[in-house]
Amino acid sequence: xxxxxxxxxxxNQRLLYQEELSYEGYEVxxxxxxxxxxxxxxxxxxxxxxxxxAMPGMDGVEALSRILAIDNKMPVVLNTAYSSYKDDFMxxxxxxxxxxxxxxxxxxxxxxxxxxxxxxxxxxVVADKS
Amino acid sequence: xxDDNQTLIPTDDDETARxxxxxxxxKAFYESAIxxxxxxxxxxxxxxxxxxxxxxxxxQRGVPVEEVQGRNIADLFPESLLHDAGLHAAITxxxxxxxxxxxxxxRYTTSDHGERTLNVRLDPVPGPGGRxxxxxxxxxxxxRHRQLYERLVLQQLAQAMLGMLDLPRLLHxxxxxxxxxxxxxxxxxxxxxxxxxxxxGMLKAEMAVGPTNADEATKIWSDVTxxxxxxxxFLADYDSLPPAEQNQxxxxxxxxxxxxxxxxxxxxxxxxxxxxxxVVDAANDPRVPDDFRRLLKADEFVVAPLVVKDRKIGVAYxxxxxxxxxxxxxxxxxxxxxxxxxxxxxxxxxxxxxxQRRAQELEEAYRQLKDAQERSLHSQSxxxxxxxxxxVAHEIRTPLSTIGxxxxxxxxxxxxxxxxxxxxRIIYDEVLRLEKILSGLLAFSRPSQPRxxxxxxxxxxxxxxxxxxxxLGTTSVEIAVRCHQRLPRIYIDRGQIHQxxxxxxxxxxxxxxxxxxxSLTAAAELDKRIVVKVADTGIGIPQAHLDKVFDTFFTxxxxxxxxxxxxxxxxxxxxxxxxxxxxxxxxxxxxxxxxPTDYNDLQAAGIAEEQADENGTTKGE
Numbered sequence: 001x002x003x004x005x006x007x008x009x010x011x012n013q014r015l016l017y018q019e020e021l022s023y024e025g026y027e028v029x030x031x032x033x034x035x036x037x038x039x040x041x042x043x044x045x046x047x048x049x050x051x052x053x054a055m056p057g058m059d060g061v062e063a064l065s066r067i068l069a070i071d072n073k074m075p076v077v078l079n080t081a082y083s084s085y086k087d088d089f090m091x092x093x094x095x096x097x098x099x100x101x102x103x104x105x106x107x108x109x110x111x112x113x114x115x116x117x118x119x120x121x122x123x124x125v126v127a128d129k130s
Numbered sequence: 131x132x133d134d135n136q137t138l139i140p141t142d143d144d145e146t147a148r149x150x151x152x153x154x155x156x157k158a159f160y161e162s163a164i165x166x167x168x169x170x171x172x173x174x175x176x177x178x179x180x181x182x183x184x185x186x187x188x189x190q191r192g193v194p195v196e197e198v199q200g201r202n203i204a205d206l207f208p209e210s211l212l213h214d215a216g217l218h219a220a221i222t223x224x225x226x227x228x229x230x231x232x233x234x235x236x237r238y239t240t241s242d243h244g245e246r247t248l249n250v251r252l253d254p255v256p257g258p259g260g261r262x263x264x265x266x267x268x269x270x271x272x273x274r275h276r277q278l279y280e281r282l283v284l285q286q287l288a289q290a291m292l293g294m295l296d297l298p299r300l301l302h303x304x305x306x307x308x309x310x311x312x313x314x315x316x317x318x319x320x321x322x323x324x325x326x327x328x329x330x331g332m333l334k335a336e337m338a339v340g341p342t343n344a345d346e347a348t349k350i351w352s353d354v355t356x357x358x359x360x361x362x363x364f365l366a367d368y369d370s371l372p373p374a375e376q377n378q379x380x381x382x383x384x385x386x387x388x389x390x391x392x393x394x395x396x397x398x399x400x401x402x403x404x405x406x407x408x409v410v411d412a413a414n415d416p417r418v419p420d421d422f423r424r425l426l427k428a429d430e431f432v433v434a435p436l437v438v439k440d441r442k443i444g445v446a447y448x449x450x451x452x453x454x455x456x457x458x459x460x461x462x463x464x465x466x467x468x469x470x471x472x473x474x475x476x477x478x479x480x481x482x483x484x485x486q487r488r489a490q491e492l493e494e495a496y497r498q499l500k501d502a503q504e505r506s507l508h509s510q511s512x513x514x515x516x517x518x519x520x521x522v523a524h525e526i527r528t529p530l531s532t533i534g535x536x537x538x539x540x541x542x543x544x545x546x547x548x549x550x551x552x553x554x555r556i557i558y559d560e561v562l563r564l565e566k567i568l569s570g571l572l573a574f575s576r577p578s579q580p581r582x583x584x585x586x587x588x589x590x591x592x593x594x595x596x597x598x599x600x601x602l603g604t605t606s607v608e609i610a611v612r613c614h615q616r617l618p619r620i621y622i623d624r625g626q627i628h629q630x631x632x633x634x635x636x637x638x639x640x641x642x643x644x645x646x647x648x649s650l651t652a653a654a655e656l657d658k659r660i661v662v663k664v665a666d667t668g669i670g671i672p673q674a675h676l677d678k679v680f681d682t683f684f685t686x687x688x689x690x691x692x693x694x695x696x697x698x699x700x701x702x703x704x705x706x707x708x709x710x711x712x713x714x715x716x717x718x719x720x721x722x723x724x725x726p727t728d729y730n731d732l733q734a735a736g737i738a739e740e741q742a743d744e745n746g747t748t749k750g751e
Contacts, residue, residue: 010528010532012529012532012536012556012559012560013528013531013532015556016531016532016535016536016539016556019536019539020535020539023542054524056640081523081524081525081527081528081531082520082524099527100527100528100531101527101531101534102530102531102532102533102534102535102537102538103534103538104535104538
């Protein structure tokens with residue numbers, strides 16, 4: 001079962017992804033800040049990181065470079081409410097850039113592709129009824 | 131002087147001879163004195179026959195004494211002088227009454243249509259047989275009067291010109307002054323101006339006034355001289371006159387163009403030596419260029435320089451081509467003098483024109499700057515709207531995606547009561563969050579009008595702390611209030627100040643995620659101001675952010691639109707108070723609020739004061 005690390009300071013957002021991705025067949029680990037995320041990535045076992053950008057303290061962009069410094073092959077999907085960060089070249093290092101939406105199919109698709117890059121077959125996709 | 135010999139009474143021959151000799155000598159003396167007098171003398175009898183005429187009179191008439199003596203003045207004097215001007219009546223009156231008459235500046239028209247001015251004197255003198263004769267003294271002051279008069283005209287012209295700032299109008303006035311007769315100008319027949327065109331290095335005819343033939347001359351100048359009493363009258367009517375460019379004479383001179391290099395030739399030479407040139411024989415004068423001879427056809431003319439402060443503006447030309455009247459030295463002087471006045475006026479008008487142009491340029495530049503500023507303000511406000519939209523979009527997108535996501539989960543898990551309830555709770559919370567965002571935006575865009583009363587600052591601080599501890603529950607932050615109960619009251623909107631303190635305390639608590647202490651203090655300053663400090667021991671604000679913390683939409687938080695401190699600052703400002711920030715990284719941040727309590731300070735801030743009463747309670751509570 002591929003393991004996804006969800007990094008978001010918004011508790012309800014984390015809850016939502018936890019529910020959705022578990023249902024999808026992923027193992028989901030949560031982090032509420034950049035610092036927390038780095039600590040988790042250092043321990044082995046994460047297959048893909050879903051990273052929010054606007055967070056207090058260390059923001060997603062900084063967290064992204066720290067994560068890649070630890071494991072430069074780690075697939076990272078940026079998941080943010082801002083579309084403007086797309087133009088920030090610091091975000092180009094990420095594997096995908098997803099703008100937050102109530103329709104999670106885009107995010108799930110990017111996670112599946114990232115996992116495949118890691119050489120792991122994503123879990124059987126359940127048809128999205130929403 | 132008289133024929134009266136009655137007083138000669140011979141006593142003896144010697145005595146008679148002596149007396150005779152004395153009389154003869156006296157007669158010769160008087161006759162030579164009379165002959166030498168420059169004034170014209172006539173002695174007339176009762177019939178106005180000439181008994182005696184002095185040489186001055188005969189010379190003026192151009193006849194010998196014998197031809198004049200014994201003739202009646204009615205045959206010799208022009209009708210206009212005798213009757214129209216009333217000389218005949220005056221002489222008759224003096225003969226009758228014996229009264230002396232003296233007239234000065236007595237004008238009449240000569241038989242050749244010239245105008246002369248005389249000083250006239252009538253003295254009764256005794257005639258033979260007790261009759262009365264009259265001594266008529268005539269002094270021709272035409273020239274003197276003309277000079278005085280011309281000076282006066284010149285003065286008027288100069289004054290009128292200095293008041294004119296419109297260049298074409300001024301040039302026309304100058305030419306009019308040179309050509310018009312009567313009370314309006316110097317009376318030349320034709321005049322034109324040539325001005326230096328620096329771009330082409332040429333002296334070009336600019337404007338001309340004058341008739342092309344005698345008929346036109348009569349027509350034009352009889353109009354001007356009869357219709358206008360002074361140059362001002364003429365200029366006042368200027369706009370109704372045909373433009374100077376349209377006259378015939380201009381059509382002729384408009385072809386005149388002289389290279390400024392032609393310094394030896396007229397009229398350019400005048401420009402360089404600064405002296406008026408009086409040409410009397412143009413056909414044989416080597417200074418006169420062929421164009422001048424061919425186009426102007428005048429034998430005699432005068433050209434005066436228009437030069438001011440070493441600046442060569444041009445030249446003025448005038449002649450008496452139509453009347454062929456010679457140009458006197460006095461005319462040349464007057465013309466030069468008028469040109470000198472004219473050039474000052476031209477210089478003034480040009481300077482004024484330049485200043486006008488510069489003023490216009492400045493005005494234009496100002497307008498452009500203003501436009502640019504407006505555009506920039508507009509684009510700034512557009513940028514601000516854009517920035518706000520992006521922030522609001524983000525703020526709304528996160529809860530919306532949460533709501534949508536959980537709504538999707540609810541659809542999928544409709545059978546799981548527990549999950550549905552949990553998800554509904556999350557959706558409810560997120561909707562509340564959206565509402566809060568909305569009211570925050572509205573509060574910022576339409577802050578409510580403050581309602582001021584006098585409050586004790588200590589009470590306000592304690593209330594604020596109570597409220598926030600109720601809302602947040604227990605935190606790892608220790609909150610302390612330090613203030614003296616007897617501090618002067620401050621004049622505030624209680625709700626708004628609570629809002630500010632709430633915002634500051636929330637920021638402080640957020641800055642101390644690992645705990646710390648938050649202190650609220652109030653103290654009085656010497657100048658009747660109350661200083662409130664909200665200090666934390668948190669992470670601090672980086673120096674680079676310190677200047678921006680009060681800016682709208684500036685935030686370092688993931689949620690929040692950067693409105694809190696901007697709104698707080700606005701509220702404090704509306705209270706006539708000040709808000710300052712000081713911060714040291716890893717040591718903490720202190721916000722300082724300084725409230726005025728002095729009546730004058732409050733008034734200066736536009737806040738109407740309501741006095742706290744004696745027993746410490748406040749009105750409006």
